[in-house]
Amino acid sequence: MSFSEAIGTFLFSIFRLSTPIIYAALAACITKQTGLLNMAIEGIMLTAALSSVVFSALTQSVVLGVLFGMLAGSLIGGIISYANLIGKTELYLTCIAINLIATGGTTFALYMITGTKGTTFSALPSLEVPNIDIPFIKDIPILGTMLSGHSILTYFAFVCAFLVWLLIYKTRLGLRMRCVGENPNAALSVGISVTRIKTVAYLISGAVGGLGGAFMSMSYVTWFSRDMLAGRGFIGLSANNITAGSPVGATLFSMLFGIADASANVLQITAAGLSYFVKMIPYIITILGMVIMEAIRIRKGLKFKDQVVRKAIAGTANEKDLT
Template identity: 50%
Template sequence: MSALRIGSFLYSVLRLSTPLIFAALSAAICEKAGLFNMAAESMMLWGALIGVMVNGWTGSVWLGFLGGCCAGVVTGLLIALATVKGKADLMLAQIAINLASGGGTIFMLYVVTGDKSTSAMTIKSQSLPKIALPFLKNVPIIGRMLNNQNLLTYGAILAAILLMIFIKRSRTGVHIRAVGENPNAAESVGISVSRTYFLTWAISGLLGGIGGVFMSMGYTSAFTKNMVAGRGYIGLCASSMVRGNPIGAMLCAMVFGVSDAIANQLQLTNAPVDLVMMLPYAVTIIVLIIISVIKIRTHVRKIKNKASQVV
């Protein structure tokens, strides 16, 4: 395989990994706070739809980006309101909001455009810019992979680094980790658990919303029915693999991006379409099984070691 083809494949991997990285980071910040975020799918859906609508109405791609971010934050805060203030069960609340978002985005799209499938024919939205890096132009493979990516692709890598610094170094990040490890102990030293949960869900929603904006204003230039297509759940899987470590979550998301890129390549062959489209989700299931087996064996080994020490 030539260097050009390898570079093109890696370019596709990075591009396809971008929404997965944002979804993984959205889940990672929640995991550090002891929360389980399976609503990144909803955050991304609303971010994608509202971003396109604001973009089309104002003619500004940046206001569209801001609108999508706000939509993700609002989604996260709704979960916090239902679970922290309303004392609703976290899992049930997220299942409810995921179901409501799947139908709600289609309903809003229909009300605004009269179309239940896509905004492409009725809302003229723009795409966020791609960034040219002239100094990488002649670098084999790396230049092809990194040059002319969408702004949010670089933003996803930067977001993972900044989130890691935020969690490890900032006072607020320390509070989030303290609440995640032991909320009662955190409360006893003056940390407001409810405020920390609200802040965590807001940051999570922001990251999920940006991932959705990429889907409708980077990956494509329109909102399409159910366009997130399970990427929020794949991001959750990527985060769970590394226990919420932002850099690790980004790298795991890229692994799933590889499977997505391979699926796209296979679509150009005579391989069965349904089988090809299933590949990223099959990889997710296989990875989860492998991780579960490793965790079980590690747990059994620890029990055996403790038993031998007692004897």
């Protein structure tokens, strides 16, 4: 492998590894607009991953496989919103419970279907979402290796980011979602059902997360294995938290975590003795990313307040003391 090819391959892997995180971050972004944190994306994606494998193998259709992934994601989203909004369960506990149900449920289902607890690898081979070579670009060195030959779902992740942006800022539903997130009483006062908007947000969020799950089991690899998400849902969630709910920002930050993931992969090959430490990198980067961004945000807030105070106090000096 030539050096430029190696670089290209590395850059390629960034996009590949970012894909599930982007979907997770976008899923989080949608519910965040309505003021809710979707902490069950991990569970949503895990369920979707299994659903995709099973239905693609059953129907022998890639499209149906992906669709059933989205459907499974939406179903979980619906359960969360039912439990949280109708059942009035604390959101944190709901999401913890949903993640548990997804972890146990997928393993259980896996075993019931295939008779093994590990993976569907041999028993239930999944179809693969096709990869696309982009004409012309694919022949450019480095750039071609980097951008061409990705799974449709990888390209669609970026399309999806745009669609989510459209949804939030350009549609009626988006307007209502922002209203519900910013002042639920305002929504209530004009007869917008807060519960309904939040439920719809969870359903869409589940579908987007489901795409991420489908990518994991029909593209990243072509099987399902237990705990195959390995925290990617949470990493996506934190990418969204860091950017305070903007779909474009969330996508960019997901790419950053993708870079960390890709670097870890490269390191794993070169530094075999430290493989466990290398495996920690994405998680450490996630925590560090959150720490740094929140620290910057808080410092900025303090600085701003400080300036505002200074200005306001300086203003009095010139003014006649009324009291």
